[in-house]
Amino acid sequence: GNSVTQMEGPVTLSEEAFLTINCTYTATGYPSLFWYVQYPGEGLQLLLKATKADDKGSNKGFEATYRKETTSFHLEKGSVQVSDSAVYFCALLTGFQKLVFGTGTRLLVSP
Amino acid sequence: ETGVTQSPTHLIKTRGQQVTLRCSSQSGHNTVSWYQQALGQGPQFIFQYYREEENGRGNFPPRFSGLQFPNYSSELNVNALELDDSALYLCASSLVSGQSYNEQFFGPGTRLTVL
Numbered sequence: 001g002n003s004v005t006q007m008e009g010p011v012t013l014s015e016e017a018f019l020t021i022n023c024t025y026t027a028t029g030y031p032s033l034f035w036y037v038q039y040p041g042e043g044l045q046l047l048l049k050a051t052k053a054d055d056k057g058s059n060k061g062f063e064a065t066y067r068k069e070t071t072s073f074h075l076e077k078g079s080v081q082v083s084d085s086a087v088y089f090c091a092l093l094t095g096f097q098k099l100v101f102g103t104g105t106r107l108l109v110s111p
Numbered sequence: 112e113t114g115v116t117q118s119p120t121h122l123i124k125t126r127g128q129q130v131t132l133r134c135s136s137q138s139g140h141n142t143v144s145w146y147q148q149a150l151g152q153g154p155q156f157i158f159q160y161y162r163e164e165e166n167g168r169g170n171f172p173p174r175f176s177g178l179q180f181p182n183y184s185s186e187l188n189v190n191a192l193e194l195d196d197s198a199l200y201l202c203a204s205s206l207v208s209g210q211s212y213n214e215q216f217f218g219p220g221t222r223l224t225v226l
Contacts, residue, residue, distance in 0.1 A: 097205060098156050098167055099154070099203075
């Protein structure tokens with residue numbers, strides 16, 4: 001079936017460090033891929049997306065590239081800030097508007 | 112433009128009771144999806160409503176049911192509550208036209224605790 005696997009957290013970094021959060025997926029066909037972010041006490045916000053192979057999604061300094069050959073969509077940011085502390089979810093779109101999420105990766109950034 | 116709102120924010124129920132959660136979709140959206148997010152887990156798809164009809168369901172028992180109203184707001188009903196139903200329930204709305212994907216906008220969620 002369709003599934004998403006994310007690296008376990010928490011990921012603890014100092015401000016201005018480089019961030020990578022790994023995400024791999026299993027799906028039939030060619031899903032669209034997403035990264036969502038959840039700040040404490042809030043719902044999910046779409047961070048970035050990619051709809052086909054080799055697409056790069058980017059937003060607020062975050063980037064992820066849709067790699068069909070490795071079925072991956074790793075999230076990266078060159079220089080994290082304290083305000084980036086949150087839980088990050090990788091997700092794929094299967095069927096009609098039905099998102100399948102990973103378990104989430106908590107990011108903690110210290111000053 | 113008003114975003115997705117959910118009520119109540121928090122709710123405490125006991126096993127065997129019934130609960131109704133509410134969601135107001137973003138203006139202009141015609142589709143509502145419901146997700147259950149257990150503590151420390153990713154959201155799990157419960158079901159989706161498109162133009163007042165159920166349009167797909169995840170692996171949840173029939174005691175999870177829903178409605179969508181003509182103004183596209185929605186309710187999630189859960190009967191015979193179990194301890195494992197304790198979770199954050201998220202509603203997401205989107206505008207669906209044809210087969211194209213449009214971003215799902217999530218509400219802040221309702222935290223349900225079953226004792």
